[in-house]
Amino acid sequence: PTVYLNGEFLPADKAQVSVYDRGYLLGDGVYEVIPVYAGKAFLLERHLQRLQNSLHGVRIENPHSNEQWTQIIEDLIAKNNNGDQSLYLQVTRGVAPRDHIFPVGVAPSVFLMSNPLLPVAESWKIEGIKAITTADIRWMRCDIKAITLLANSLMKQQAQDAGAQEALLIRDNYLTEGSASNAYAVIDGVIFTAPKDEKVLPGITRDLIIELAAKADMPLHERAVSESALRNADEIWISSSTKEVVPVTLLDGEIVGSGKPGPIWQQMHALFQQYKQEVA
Numbered sequence: 001p002t003v004y005l006n007g008e009f010l011p012a013d014k015a016q017v018s019v020y021d022r023g024y025l026l027g028d029g030v031y032e033v034i035p036v037y038a039g040k041a042f043l044l045e046r047h048l049q050r051l052q053n054s055l056h057g058v059r060i061e062n063p064h065s066n067e068q069w070t071q072i073i074e075d076l077i078a079k080n081n082n083g084d085q086s087l088y089l090q091v092t093r094g095v096a097p098r099d100h101i102f103p104v105g106v107a108p109s110v111f112l113m114s115n116p117l118l119p120v121a122e123s124w125k126i127e128g129i130k131a132i133t134t135a136d137i138r139w140m141r142c143d144i145k146a147i148t149l150l151a152n153s154l155m156k157q158q159a160q161d162a163g164a165q166e167a168l169l170i171r172d173n174y175l176t177e178g179s180a181s182n183a184y185a186v187i188d189g190v191i192f193t194a195p196k197d198e199k200v201l202p203g204i205t206r207d208l209i210i211e212l213a214a215k216a217d218m219p220l221h222e223r224a225v226s227e228s229a230l231r232n233a234d235e236i237w238i239s240s241s242t243k244e245v246v247p248v249t250l251l252d253g254e255i256v257g258s259g260k261p262g263p264i265w266q267q268m269h270a271l272f273q274q275y276k277q278e279v280a
């Protein structure tokens with residue numbers, strides 16, 4: 001595959017970064033994951049706006065205008081044969097002697113790569129996935145899409161070790177989100193998802209789900225559910241750019257609702273597919 005590194009397109013195995021890069025030494029950077037359908041970046045303006053917000057949150061100056069980002073992204077998609085892809089984009093604070101204090105006059109490092117965008121497994125849509133709950137051990141700026149993913153990685157591995165596909169995170173008795181997804185509970189026909197604050201990532205897919213629900217008159221509240229409400233929910237879902245919206249049918253080994261993907265999920269999944277078709 002062809003990657004982009006600091007102004008150049010080159011083969012992945014020729015791309016090299018300094019061991020002094022602050023991304024490598026300090027996890028000092030932010031990122032985006034952008035799905036590409038049939039050669040077209042999905043909801044690109046929203047991803048670029050969130051990138052801007054993340055950069056602002058960590059006090060890195062945005063190295064490119066949206067026009068420049070769009071050009072880089074379109075070129076990278078074309079150099080990777082268009083089609084469906086998952087683009088990974090990261091900006092770190094740059095290369096400098098190791099020090100917690102920000103370096104002065106250093107240009108950020110910019111890296112993009114294209115990864116395969118695998119279709120969501122049919123079994124996930126027919127049977128749903130397994131999830132565990134675990135304590136949300138992250139910092140208090142989960143709204144920033146930081147590359148520093150050690151806590152997320154530990155929690156996702158905990159799910160994997162338990163034979164589950166996602167960890168649902170509990171902070172102060174309330175569901176925040178998943179280790180790599182936003183999370184939803186359906187209770188008596190009403191969809192709940194945690195509000196946008198410093199405890200969750202403002203998911204692009206989450207925003208779309210809220211808009212689709214509003215358009216279809218499906219009741220949805222941006223309100224966090226308690227752990228006990230989660231355990232009694234009729235349906236549980238997760239969402240992300242690469243997985244769209246996926247039903248959870250087993251939580252900590254207990255059956256969720258009917259044990260099958262629920263009717264409200266079916267409706268949202270259909271709306272999501274319809275939206276993708278419309279914008280294609």
Ligand code: PMP
Pocket residue numbers: 033152177178179180181182200201202203204205206239240241242
């Ligand atoms: N929350 C977390 C912690 C994530 O890592 C992600 C994305 N992987 C999401 C939510 C979903 O965000 P989006 O819909 O923008 O992919």
